[in-house]
Amino acid sequence: MTINPVFTDATPVAQVPDAHRFLDDVLAGFSAPQKFMPAKYFYDAAGSDLFEAITRQPEYYPTRTELGILDAQGAEIAAALPARANLVEFGSGSTAKVRRLLARRPDLAAYVPVDVSESFLRSEAEVLAADFPGLVIAPVAADFTRAFTLPADLPGQAFAGFFPGSTIGNFEPAQAAHLLAQFGGVLGHDATLIVGVDLVKDKGVLEDAYNDAAGVTAAFNLNLLARIGRELGGDLDPAAFAHRAFFNPSASRIEMHLVSRQAQQVNVAGRDFAFAKGETIHTENSYKYTIDRFRALAAEAGWSAGAVWTDDDGLFSVHALRRA
Template identity: 60%
Template sequence: MPNTARPIPAPATGSAFASDLAAGLSSRPKRLAPKYFYDAAGSALFEDITALPEYYPTRTEMQILRERAGEIGALVPQDAVLVEFGSGSSAKVRLLLEEMPQLAAYVPVDISGDFLEEAAQALRAEVPGLPVLPVAADFTQAFDLPQDVRDLPRIGFFPGSTIGNFDPDAARDFLGNALHTLGPGSRLIVGVDLVKDPRLLNAAYNDAAGVTARFNLNLLTRANRELGTDFDPDAFAHRAFFNAPSSRIEMHLVSRSPQAIHLGGRTFPFAAGESLHTESSYKYTPASFAALARSAGWTPEALWTDRDRLFSVHVLRA
């Protein structure tokens, strides 16, 4: 199911979706990147998920950010630029801006250009003295910051445990790219979901109202609409579970019976019980995430958790 807050955004073109889906249906086991969850319907379902009683990550991270906003704000240099990777609606950064009067600019980065500009316009109205300079880009790849802020000190913001949607090697790559983007002397604030009782994890991804199941199955509806596939969503079942050896939640769509899916003139068979792996959400201990950060060139500087140690916010220093 979705990661612990800010989803990895959808691609700009259907052709990338088609090629990735064909490759994923050809792989063993079958898989697809979770960024394809987030069409309009998927994004709305994700927002519903964040409000579910079982889904602790969003409210827990926001609680930490509210409580620690002053300490986080004190880390920001004078005339710094705050760069948010995968900003979405910029909801969480609003918890911090009041404690960051020294900011020279805020740069939200997201792949969805239209949505990004709408969010930027709303934030400009709320904080009229703060320059908001959106960058439409895939934050998992290298991108250029606006010319006006390239000489300013930088602090990065990556909430939501979106880092958990990357496998460890890809997470290391992301952290390395972020270090390159932010540069020497910078800091990066990262939200990270923690290892905990598997019953809490499994409940968060198998809510009683079935919203996460609808979110997962919407991927098939999107493929039918945008790519002309012939998935029958009723022929697949949502399955999510904690894989303890890999320290990750896995989310799958499991074929209820033998069937075949057609895409671009090709046929992709499913056996009964065969699954399409749609997401992994890695969970860390404070020590394991610190080790990952160090391997990418960062130095852990601060760590905050909620009282129950469900979630963590890390500050990394370049």
């Protein structure tokens, strides 16, 4: 197994947010007129496993559609990466998608997976290293939405980024532009970025994808409350809340909420919060774009649009962007 020398046994360098930041965000979110939680807190170890289960549900088209694009047009997508590049994957999670690129570009110098779940990151990095023994793998446990640093001694001659899964859709458009600009700062001048972007489509298809019949997305949403209990000592009862996901056409986004089933009071770190029956915690947005609208957003963030690849049904898109 080849690992960048600053790491030992694929142990990631940790730059993850601490419990104090988690608590601050919970208290701020529960104090707002519309209660909310940042979606990044879905992804503890249990949440990461649940999300991987979501991607296997028949209603959830984004993952299988993006994988189909990477399979069918992966050679072209991989060719957009610079030679001898350090490939940085923001919010890496499962390695299923990046494997499509690594297999087609054996000349890549290093792979840098960045993810907030340190345990999941370590296990995925170890499996990947066994399958790509000539590749330097330098995992970084960090919140990619905040400033973080890359290892200083990466061997590549250029930098490229990979941001699949339409995770960009979880951010308000202004925040998404800021995030893309931040990626540019991490990767530097002349970098390439490959981004997965979910497209606008039929409302029924969208809502079914976030309300799977097996209830896995509901469990994923409710795990956020369980995490607050595990890590912060909150007394929220997940059974007292229900999952709700719907398409908001005026904002072109799916919204996910946790709905209080009854009037109740909860306590987190000594702070009491009242919930009326039917009151919600807004936990996630997933914006859906047209190709032109996303390219305009990328241009605002300092990226120039390159090639774009889609599936035959126009459900999903993969974009190549270049940092001037």
